[in-house]
Amino acid sequence: MDFGFTDEQKAFKEQVLKFSQKELAPLAEEADWKGEFCWEAWKKMGAYGLLSLTYPEEFGGSGADVVTACLAGEAVAQGGAEGGLCLSWGAHTYLCGDTILVHGTEEQKKKYLPKLASGEWIGAMGLTEPGAGSDAASIRTTATKRGDYYLLNGTKMFITNGPIADVLVIIAVTDKEKKAQGISAFIVEKEFPGYSVGRALKKMGVKASTTGELVFEDCPVPAGNILRQEGEGFFIALGTVEWDRSTLMAPFLGGLEYVLEASIKYAKERIQFGKPIASFQAIQHKLADMKVIIEATRLLIYRVAWLKDQGRFLNPLEAAAAKLFVGEFGMKAASDAVQIHGGYGLMHEYPVERFFRDTKLAAIGGGTSEIMRLIISRSIFSAGKPI
Numbered sequence: 260m261d262f263g264f265t266d267e268q269k270a271f272k273e274q275v276l277k278f279s280q281k282e283l284a285p286l287a288e289e290a291d292w293k294g295e296f297c298w299e300a301w302k303k304m305g306a307y308g309l310l311s312l313t314y315p316e317e318f319g320g321s322g323a324d325v326v327t328a329c330l331a332g333e334a335v336a337q338g339g340a341e342g343g344l345c346l347s348w349g350a351h352t353y354l355c356g357d358t359i360l361v362h363g364t365e366e367q368k369k370k371y372l373p374k375l376a377s378g379e380w381i382g383a384m385g386l387t388e389p390g391a392g393s394d395a396a397s398i399r400t401t402a403t404k405r406g407d408y409y410l411l412n413g414t415k416m417f418i419t420n421g422p423i424a425d426v427l428v429i430i431a432v433t434d435k436e437k438k439a440q441g442i443s444a445f446i447v448e449k450e451f452p453g454y455s456v457g458r459a460l461k462k463m464g465v466k467a468s469t470t471g472e473l474v475f476e477d478c479p480v481p482a483g484n485i486l487r488q489e490g491e492g493f494f495i496a497l498g499t500v501e502w503d504r505s506t507l508m509a510p511f512l513g514g515l516e517y518v519l520e521a522s523i524k525y526a527k528e529r530i531q532f533g534k535p536i537a538s539f540q541a542i543q544h545k546l547a548d549m550k551v552i553i554e555a556t557r558l559l560i561y562r563v564a565w566l567k568d569q570g571r572f573l574n575p576l577e578a579a580a581a582k583l584f585v586g587e588f589g590m591k592a593a594s595d596a597v598q599i600h601g602g603y604g605l606m607h608e609y610p611v612e613r614f615f616r617d618t619k620l621a622a623i624g625g626g627t628s629e630i631m632r633l634i635i636s637r638s639i640f641s642a643g644k645p646i
Contacts, residue, residue, distance in 0.1 A: 264330070272330040278307055279338025287341035290467035291613050296423060297467050300344050305378025309335070310352055314360055318368055319376030325567040329509040329560060336513030339610065342617030343467030345510035346624075350419040350468075351375065353502040355382025358428045359446065362486040362495050367446060371426055383424035385415035385447075385473055386496055400475060402431035402443060407482050409433075409445065411453070411475040417624075421471035422459045425449050429475075430496050433489050444492035446484040453478030464616030498572055503625030505563035505578040508585045511621050512556045515589060518596040518614045519549045525600055536599075545595040552592045559584050576638040583631035586622030593618040 314320025
């Protein structure tokens with residue numbers, strides 16, 4: 260297992276970091292303040308090729324491996340990009356686009372991936388429902404076969420990019436008697452009749468990503484838009500959510516690096532009792548803890564990325580461990596950054612305030628910390644035997 264990066268990967272990360280600092284960071288504060296999706300930043304990312312890194316060149320991507328994709332996510336956030344932009348990016352490129360890439364037919368890939376790659380279309384994934392979040396097997400949205408199409412009925416909730424998505428991967432029940440084995444996945448376009456966007460949701464953090472409710476009322480979806488076969492949707496959802504629980508955590512890593520740099524700078528400049536607060540042991544210890552959290556986060560996230568590149572499609576234990584750590588200890592680092600800044604840490608114009616709000620998502624979205632602990636504990640006592 261080699262976590263060393265190639266010279267090419269290091270150079271790529273440095274390029275993306277500079278791009279983020281120059282093109283994305285200046286747009287972050289206003290996007291967060293307004294709580295609106297930043298189309299300007301999105302177009303810049305599309306033109307730079309960040310929306311399709313892992314897609315093959317024939318579909319508009321660059322064929323990058325997962326580790327390189329993680330480096331990009333880390334660099335964008337480290338450069339100061341707004342957290343909601345990173346969240347929308349992940350939902351678009353990986354939860355939607357990569358799911359079509361991995362499980363779609365050639366016809367489906369040719370139809371959807373090029374437009375997702377360029378950013379002309381925005382993608383989303385609809386799994387969570389008002390009554391089903393971490394318990395994905397309990398979803399109630401149904402897809403009933405009617406000749407050469409399916410009728411979708413139900414509601415999805417907390418869907419990132421939902422209000423602005425052009426194409427979505429929707430998870431629905433095709434045979435309730437089979438439970439998890441009766442769940443299927445479909446590609447849905449916003450123009451399909453019977454599909455509508457419900458209320459847009461206002462969030463505490465990652466405010467520049469649009470989040471909303473999706474409603475399906477006898478929405479006809481062509482049978483050719485099913486991914487793989489009937490009954491394989493739960494398996495598809497597991498692989499998709501694993502992105503959410505592992506490599507989509509890379510922007511949180513980059514954000515931690517960003518606020519550590521900001522905290523070090525502030526600690527050197529802030530004078531109290533005639534000396535910089537960086538000279539006080541209490542501040543030094545907080546900075547040290549933040550650095551340790553960053554290094555541990557890096558190892559956990561890049562281990563999952565490396566495993567994916569080795570061909571391991573599902574890595575539930577590793578992904579759960581990475582997400583749990585980021586969700587729990589990332590919040591501690593974010594809190595320490597605010598504490599170091601004192602009263603200024605509560606002010607909107609200081610990025611540590613924004614990052615503190617954004618970081619809470621890591622313990623909730625894509626599976627709560629409690630569910631991550633459940634996955635980990637089950638793996639420890641697999642088949643009744645500690646492993």
